[in-house]
Every structure is written in C-alpha cells, then in structure tokens.
Amino acid sequence: MKIKSIECFVLADTLKETFYFSQWEYAERRICVVKVTSESGHIGWGEGYGPAGVLKAGIEFLSPFLIGMNALETETIWIKMYRRTLDYARRGILVASISAIDVALWDLKGKILQQPVHLLLGGKKRDYVTAYATGLYYTKGEGLVDRLCEEAKQYVEFGYTAIKMKVGLSIEEDTEYVKKVRNTIGPNIKLMIDANHAYNLREAIILANSVEQYDISWFEEPISPEYYGQYAELRSKTTIPIAGGECEYLRFGFQNLLQSKSVDIVQPDICSTGGLTEAKRIATLATVYGVDVVPHTWGSGIAFSAALHFISNLEIMPGRMFSPECFIEHDRSENPLREQLTSSSMKFDNGKFVISDEPGLGFTLNEDALYKYAIDDTANKFAIK
C-alpha cells in the first residue's frame, strides 16, 4: 500500500460580504487541500489550518520523503515528517503542513481498509456530537447589534442548542452585545464568547465579571496565548470556564498549557496541531490533567469530518459519573468552499451530528468544486499598487 503521489491545491473565493473580528477582517476564504493517492488507486484528502500558500510550500517540502512509504503506517510517517522539520520549526506552519498530510493519510487508510476513521482511532464512544454554531462576526454599517441578534435567533430556529459569539471590540460593547444576544436566545441555549486574545489580564477579568450574569459556558482566548500564567490567574477570578489552545502545537505545547493550569477546556485544531495522530496524543494528555477537549474547527468539510471522527472517539475522564456533552465547532460564517467542496455522510439532526460508519472520513469530495476554486498561488506578485 505504497504512497504513489501527493498533490496540493490552494482554493480561494471572494466573499459577498466582508466580516471581521477582534484581529482582522475576512474578504475571502482561502484553504490548502492535499490529496494523497496510493498505488492501489485509493485517495485520501487532508486540509491544513493556516496561511494556505505557506502550508502548500510545507507540504511540497515534505512530500518527496513520503513517496513509496506504506500509507497505512500513519505513525511511522508522522515521525518521519516531524524529524524532517523540528530543527527548523518545532511549532507553527510546518506542523500544520504535517497535519494536512496526516489527516489525508487517515482518510486514505479508512478508504483502503473500508473502515471509518473513528474505528481506526480505537472505536466510537458516542453516536452523535452536539454542534455549536460559530458565527456572530462583525460587519460594517448601522444596526450591528440587531443583526447579531437576528443571526442568533436563526441558529436557534435551525436547531442549534449552543452558539459562540465574538467579543473583543471593547468591554462596554461586548457586554451590551452579550446581554442582547442572551435575551434573544433565552436561558436554555448555551452561549460561549471568543475574544481571539483581544485583551490583557485586567481587561479580561473585568469583561468576565461583567458577563458572568449571562450564563457563559466558556470564555475562549481571552488573553494572548503567550501568557500561560495570566490565564491561570484569570481562572481564579471568574466562574466562567476558560478555553484556549487553537494557537498551540503538538503535545509539547499542550503540556505547557495544561501544566500551568491555564484552561478548563483545551481546543487543539486537528489541521494544525499535528493531525489526528497528534490530536489523539493531546487528548490522552488532557485526561491526565482532567481537562475537557473541544477541538477548534475551521475550514472545509475535510477539517470538520476529521474533528467529528476525533470527537466520536474522544475519551472522557475515567470514573466521571456522567459523560459530559461533547461539542463540535460548526462555523456558520460565509464560506462557499466549505459548502461546495464536500458532501458528508454525517447528518445534522436537531442540533447534533450523527456519526456515520462510511469508510475514511465519511465525505465525498466534489472535484468540480476543487478545480473551480483552485488558484495558481505561485502567480502572486507583491508590489505597491
């Protein structure tokens, strides 16, 4: 079952409406997708999280080392990729390139063996996963708060039982928007907030204290991910659970986060933190510290499917009386790539995704959409306009 070829695609599309959050704005969506083909003719698809052109360069650096290796040996291949990169980039984008290839290899292994990835990871621990809608980004123009409330209302009507909204504009605006969204969705829908590390410790404490009354299920990335100690201090000053980890890499990065008691919930992104192979190690590490895992998930249906399989396999804290509700992040912001690139066997039903037993990651890739959105990113020119 040798790896015959590895191909890489950058896909891009301009959005109808630009949206923004505390760090920057999105006017387009751009992703990096990798296709691994075995000598037997089976195909696996993967995706990386991060700047697509840089991911592609990383994948193209790694690919020659992997041609001819046994595609089923996901761990052996992972170690080879890591050893080829760790001298230059022990964290960051090269790890995300490893992740994209690793996800494709798990999909490929499932296709070759005709088994779902959750079974190959060790078995399904649950038949469904609760989806939380990620949205409520900011748009320019009048009436922002009314638009946020209307969007939140639509998620509830669609069946979501949990919603995550952005914060990070200012403590005053955040508090007002959280209050209005909570009043719109009522008391029975879970509400999470995500600052994308907009604040310093003092500001994060003030914001946490001012929105505690609105029953917040977690406060995500309140502070820059560099400040583990400040996360720990924030935790001691609020009853809101603190979440983070989407900018963290490998089990070594998560060890820092866990050892410093920085978070109640870790959020590895499978497509950047080291793929399914490493995400499983991180999940095991999290059980050692008794911390919950809710992966960060962004991008196309490839990333989403990888997260669903991972969560369906996720081990909970041993001996815990009740199994906690497991969540998957379901990005609802505008993304034609996500809507068109894959069709999934995992169906949304009443706020939950039902786990299917289709082989591999359980989606069909639409190659027409792949070529429709593929761009030649090597043709970019940088100059003053």
Ligand code: MG
């Ligand atoms: Mg986030």
